[in-house]
Amino acid sequence: MIRFGTGGWRAIIGDEFTRANVRLLAQGLADRMHDEGVAERGIVISYDRRFLSDVAAWWAIEVLAGNGIPVRVITRPVPTPMCMWTVKQQEAPYGLAVTASHNPALYNGIKLFTAGGRDATLEVTDELGERIAPLTEADVKALAPHEARSSELVTEQSSINWYLDAIMEQLDLETIRHAHLHVVLDPMFGVAQTSMQTILISARCQVDVINARHDPLFGGRMPSPAEGSLAPLRQAVLEQGADLGIATDGDADRLGIIDDTGEYLSPNQVLVLLYEYLLSTKGWSGPVVRNMSTTHLLDRVAAAHGQECHEVPVGFKWISAKMAETGAIIGGESSGGLTVAGHIPGKDGIQAGSLLVEMVAASGKKLSQIYQDIVDRYGRLEMVEAAYAYTPARREELQQRIFVEHELPSFDRDIARISWEDGAKVYFADDSWLTIRFSGTEPVIRVFAEAPTLEEAQQLASAVADHFDLGES
Incomplete structure (x- = not known):
């Protein structure tokens, strides 16, 4: 029941994301750490603001400490990149963040990191999945909750300053300070507010924040900074005459931008x-x-x-x-x-957003003009994305037709080559392209297309949807 995708393990709360499964995952990881001889070097654990994230972090801690593994737990909701940074800074062999990132509110999950603060490779997560599969609750070694809270193996950390200082040391703060920028921040009810606001205010930016309260339902929207979710940020930027708006997803590793004209970047x-x-x-x-x-x-x-x-x-x-x-x-x-x-x-959405602010400050131009300069120099490419849900039977059919039999629709342009390395990618002779692949985090098949015009990109994506009768995205 525990399957790792491209962004870790994610599952519906109460269905597969349960106390029992979190404990099994932690036990499998503890066994792996002992077998590798790195258990004594410990693990870093963090969590976001989703329902059960803080509780689930302690479910994992009880098991890891029960297996004699030192745990450093960040005891406040923080950006997932901070967990990665702490793994690197502490020279820990592993890190674990309880989050489902930008997934809908009914999901939670766990991201796994390895030495240096890297996302766990497919080899690591595949092997961990194999370890977990035969485990039962009887195999789990765990401390009682009160024992874990008082255990010498557990170090509680509340400060985020080291992480913020590491980002600010890389920024040209002096340039930002003299630009007097006005930024609207939309953490999308997630964990970015404190980190992003601290950095920007330290750089003397005027900062306004929307959607900051703790809401495990994320205001009824996806905590994903895609264009369709950023109408409130666009409105705030335009109403306040701000220089830009920055949105981050639920665990602050991704971002979306609204420029000074209200356009989505x-x-x-x-x-x-x-x-x-x-x-x-x-x-x-x-x-x-x-x-x-x-x-x-x-x-x-x-x-x-x-x-x-x-x-x-x-x-x-x-x-x-x-x-x-x-x-x-x-x-x-x-x-x-x-x-x-x-x-x-x-x-890291916090670092990326901060660097973008530095870019605007250093240019002396509006963000909209900076991107127009890019278009004038390099031309324009337009992309469309669509996601289509499927039943188990439909997935099996699509898997067979597309990825086994290599069936594709007919296109109105010459094909340069096709890659089947990760799903399907069609490279066209005119620099357009198209990809089709199953999502590694949600039960959908994704289609991306890029072409010189939006109409052409839409035609490429529609050719796939029509040929395989994928329905509405």
């Missing part, structure tokens, strides 16, 4: 902006890494600067691994996560 656009900023203004040099469903505009930026853009499968673990291999200075994905070299090998 997609994660693809943010990635392009920041890569160009690092190369042109900050004087950095190095390649970029993107996943297979992220804009090819990054390829154009890289080529213009004599650099290379590396493509990897979906899952941030692949991005961080390729960055380490190639010395890339930035890496990211179209779903909103990115990381910059020198911080953590994982996505």
